[in-house]
Amino acid sequence: MGRLLVIGGGAAGTAAALALHKAGFEVTVFEAHPDAAEDIGAFLTLASNGMRALAQIDAAPAVTALGFPLTGMRMLDASGTERASRPLGEAEDPVLRFRCLRRGDLNVALQAEAARRGIPIRHGARLVSVHEGPDSVTAHFADGRTATGDLLIGADGLNSTVRHSIAPTARPRYAGEQVFYGRTADAPRLAADGLITFVRGRTVAFGHTASPAGETFWFARVAGDPLSPEEFANGTPARRRDLLLALLREDATPAAGIVAATAGDLLVTNATELPGGMRWRSARCLLIGDAAHAASPATGQGASMALEDAVVLAKSLRDAPDLDTALTTYETLRRPRVEHNITVSGDISRGTHARPPAPAPRPGDEDLIRLLEWDRSLTDAR
Known part of the structure; x- marks a missing residue:
């Protein structure tokens, strides 16, 4: 060929x-x-299977030079109580650890x-x-x-x-959720390095982690109708943040404080499949x-x-x-x-x-x- x-x-x-x-x-x-x-x-997380694929084509070093590794996860409920924790992926292998980095x-x-x-x-x-x-x-x-x-x-x-x-x-097609992504350097560090926290709230699924430099990356998934093209065109980060905050404040978790500390670095999209x-x-x-x-x-x-x-x-x-x-x-x-x-x-x-x-x-x-x-x-x- x-x-x-x-x-x-x-x-x-x-x-x-x-x-x-x-x-x-x-x-x-x-x-x-x-x-x-x-x-x-936007940011993303590469899981151990993705890192393994990169290693097979000799591209892992180019990616492990970016972002930061994630070695563990914990799950909180809407009251802020920890319900589970465990290692994440193949955390014992530095090459295959989950990695959080910006898509660009x-x-x-x-x-x-x-x-x-x-x-x-x-x-x-x-x-x-x-x-x-x-x-x-x-x-x-x-x-x-x-x-x-x-x-x-x-x-x-x-x-x-x-x-x-x-x-x-x-x-x-729409998969049933609006998805928010944000990052901020102004939120307090809430967990040890390498840990990602998932929050199962009453109406919002939320996740956050912090880089070694102290920058917090977060996402939120909100069930409901899809955003229209007009809402995408006319919405502002401040308006989207306020709508999300109203939902997050129903829960006694750190999520609302993290989002409130986020200024302009906020995106929203419709989940699709x-x-x-x-x-x-x-x-x-x-x-x-x-x-x-x-x-x-x-x-x-x-x-x-x-x-x-x-x-x-x-x-x-x-x-x-x-x-x-x-x-x-x-x-x-x-x-x-x-x-x-x-x-x-x-x-x-x-x-x-x-x-x-x-x-x-x-x-x-x-x-x-x-x-x-x-x-x-x-x-x-x-």
């Missing part, structure tokens, strides 16, 4: 490029934004690592259409340029242009990451699942005898796991815990370790 085109320079696309490059493929990344700092105000910083670090390895990244390349031929696929960009390759990988997120060409009727069973591929196009399996953020697995995608895709293309077999292998291995995450995360967001009548099996921890291990063929891993 010759040239691979990756549409989207976020975590999913850039990690896929790193993995494909390691597997020996020629790959170019096309990113619509003019720079790498998309979503600079993750994008910048992965793109810098790609550039260091000689992988081209074309910024300002906004995809408008895809044309598939019998022997190649061509991407058409808004500035009139085109690029042709053997396979086009759509890592262009929730509102994917590539997905529209593969599954034009598939639409993101993609329906299970939608098409991920055509003959020469494949969706990965949020473009294929966006889930509500309740499980905190979106970025980590995308990093898993990158490794499994590269290994599928490396180990399979032809493109169709590779894409079939990839989908067979990934769909049960990521669609299980969509279901579980959606259940949490909607306050339900029902399972599908016949839930598909998904790889467990040991299966996932074997699957991600770079030097193990996919035949051996299954």
Whole structure:
């Protein structure tokens, strides 16, 4: 196989490029934004499975240089009473510890690592259409340029242009919650380093952690109707903070004080998900990451699942005898796991815990370790 085109320079696309490059493929990344700092105000947590995927493509050092590790969690109820505490993920391994960092910083670090390895990244390349031929696929960009390759990988997120060409009727749907994100340097430190606290309030699910430098990162999930486009356009951080504070003050927890100490660094979004069973591929196009399996953020697995995608895709293309077999292998291995995450995360967001009548099996921890291990063929891993 010759040239691979990756549409989207976020975590999913850039990690896929790193993995494909390691597997020996020629790959170019096309990113619509003019720079790498998309979503600079939001933060995320990479779980141990995501960090393991990064380690397999030699990208863990670039990420562990950012943010801070999380080694434990605790759960509070609405009265502020601690109900549970435990280690978080593979806390004993410094490389595999959960990591809290800003989304924009993750994008910048992965793109810098790609550039260091000689992988081209074309910024300002906004995809408008895809044309598939019998022997190649061509991407058409808004500035009139085109690029042709053997396979086009759509890592262009929730509102994917590539997905529209593969599954034009598939639409993101509201998952039942508004999600707030904020950070502040003015809140008091409430726990030891490396600890994330979850609060199960009467009407709000809240979480917070603090960096070693004293900056508090927090999120809040609020069930209710989705915010309208007009509310997004006209809302201000102060107005959103006041609405959230009114709910948080119903509980005797630190949450209201943390939010009250937050000034302008506050974002809100509607939790969304993609329906299970939608098409991920055509003959020469494949969706990965949020473009294929966006889930509500309740499980905190979106970025980590995308990093898993990158490794499994590269290994599928490396180990399979032809493109169709590779894409079939990839989908067979990934769909049960990521669609299980969509279901579980959606259940949490909607306050339900029902399972599908016949839930598909998904790889467990040991299966996932074997699957991600770079030097193990996919035949051996299954």
